[in-house]
Amino acid sequence: MFDSSAALIAEWIANANSGRVEGLIDLYAKDAILLPTFSSRPIHTPEAMRQYFQNLSAQKDLHVSLHESTLRVQPLRAEIEAASGIYRFSFRIDDEPWPLKRGLPMCST
Numbered sequence: 001m002f003d004s005s006a007a008l009i010a011e012w013i014a015n016a017n018s019g020r021v022e023g024l025i026d027l028y029a030k031d032a033i034l035l036p037t038f039s040s041r042p043i044h045t046p047e048a049m050r051q052y053f054q055n056l057s058a059q060k061d062l063h064v065s066l067h068e069s070t071l072r073v074q075p076l077r078a079e080i081e082a083a084s085g086i087y088r089f090s091f092r093i094d095d096e097p098w099p100l101k102r103g104l105p106m107c108s109t
Contacts, residue, residue: 009066016053016062025046059091060092062089066085066086071083
């Protein structure tokens with residue numbers, strides 16, 4: 001589907017920034033487990049993932065970006081990579097800007 005982990009991450013960010021919840025869901029395998037940034041509990045189903053991403057996309061002025069220089073891609077085996085890096089979420093709470101930086105664990109095939 002993607003020729004690199006960086007392309008997958010770019011698509012994830014584009015979907016998040018555009019509020020395309022179904023586009024985000026489509027990037028995950030049906031049996032994927034999401035370790036969400038804004039929840040302490042893993043998400044195990046597409047329906048729960050959809051709810052999580054709907055709540056995230058409802059944040060006013062949501063913007064996600066990747067600190068490109070932190071992106072690291074590690075081949076695990078044929079056609080499977082692990083990608084890590086630092087991304088930044090920003091949105092408004094009570095009309096105040098709110099940034100958050102987090103690590104980016106992601107695997108792709």
